[in-house]
Amino acid sequence: MSKAYFGSRISDHILKTPEGFLICKDVPIARTGTQQYRGCEFGGPVADGIYNVQRPEAEVFDRAAVASFEGKPVCDEHPDEDVTPDNYGRYMKGVCRDVRRGDGDLSNCLVADLVIYDADLINKIEAGKREISCGYDCLWNPTSDSSYDQLEIRGNHVAVVDRGRAGHKVAIRDTADDKKD
Template sequence: MLAYYGYTISPNQIETGEGFLICRNVPIARTGSMDYLESELNPAGSSSKMVKVMRSPEEVFSEAALSSFEGKPVTNEHPPELLTPETYSLYAKGHAQNIRKGAGEWDGYLMADLHIQDEELIQAVQGGKREISCGYDCSCSDNGDGTYSQHDIRGNHVAVVTRGRAGKNVAILDSEKKIEANRPERKGNMKNSLFFKLFAKAVKDASPEELESMAADAADALGEEEPKKTEPAAPPVKEEVKDFSSLDAKLDKLMDLLSAKKEPEVDQDPLDGLIKSLTGEAEEPAPSAEAKVVPAEELDGCATKTADKAVMAEVIKQLRPVIAGIKDSADKKAVTDSLIACLSDGSAVSDIAKIAAATQKNAARLADKKPGIDLDACQSAYDAMNPHKNGGKK
């Protein structure tokens, strides 16, 4: 599905993070008759007589005509001639895409989405310059009744003009900018995203024993941030994680799968499906005529903003075999619950120092478990086998 990421400033206009303007659902041409000077149709002539020129739906919506406008430059008024690679940089202010036949109230119109990157034209559009006129090549035939018909329409550019030949309806929609683009602060995002990157890096080269210990330590560290309950204390009971957002629900499914006694009887590993959904590899819905808008102002403020999905998927990949190998079901559930809370609630991880403390705790535990290791003896044994330290002898 075609999607645009940006900040909505009016129903049909969005502003990207860089400040570029995307004008959606723009009627750029129409069928029917339009007035031309007869001299425009016959450059050799000099007649100033106005004639009707017909554009039939078969010509305007032919596959060749539609595809010829795809990706063509957007200009500020018409250039003095059709654009070529040699003159493109002089006049191009953006480009047109998603060229399509209009429907409903826009039946009979050629629709497009205009991407405008030029500051001067962006300001002109937001100041009220909205009408559209297409630059194209075509052939004309005399109908014998004083009118003409266009054939073989091939797009060259789409001009934003003060006044277009096709009328006021062939124009960028929305008469004025409704709201200012509001870009939320992203400092919190960066800190919490860093936590996941550090955690994924830490587990990448660790041994299975170290991974299991690190997972348990992370569970202990994260458990300190659990919110206090207002109800009287009750005996520990098995909790069921529910009422999560869409992402949390997926992670809830992960907990159930990891703690299940039997492997789910499915053709595909459900964890692979979860990882695909986090990395954007899930099956895409059928394409639609209108491009989807990804609202940056909403996504930047949602609960899932605390972690990059790709990093989350990497954490799950690294910890999946470790968690599955934990024999004690209570420990397995505790580690899984903490992992889910970590990935689903950014408030549970307010400081990167927690994971550093957990790592230090893990190192101390490993040292306590292996008090008999003589590091000097290990180094001496290695040196004895190193040909660079024993004169080339093994």
């Protein structure tokens, strides 16, 4: 069950607090299934090769994986480095909270509420920047010459991006019936 927040309702999933912060509720931040990565993105044997990478349900919804995203920074695009106590001031635009498994059409997604504090990112979201991409560490387990499984997923940040690898479904939603694929 989602948390209750106080603010002016902009849409079924977006509120604005009296201070002007944006609360994006029930945001799919990650999903199970296969996604494609270039070898250079994870140390694959062929840097420009395309690899099918599976995110197994047991790994995405593992208690430690879910807990690892709780309280993590929300960023405007991915930083070139992990977000740490030494650099969070440059990258942190909000916070990820109430991380949980989705239900219904989002049962294959990790869902969270995003509280956005940064005025520039709030303006971008209101203008339509909505897709989400998580920054994380994991183990890359080869399953064939061109396939891997991601194991032991541990969150570092959640980025609001122009175009995320996980597709349009993993995005800030406007309405209750928003079922982008």
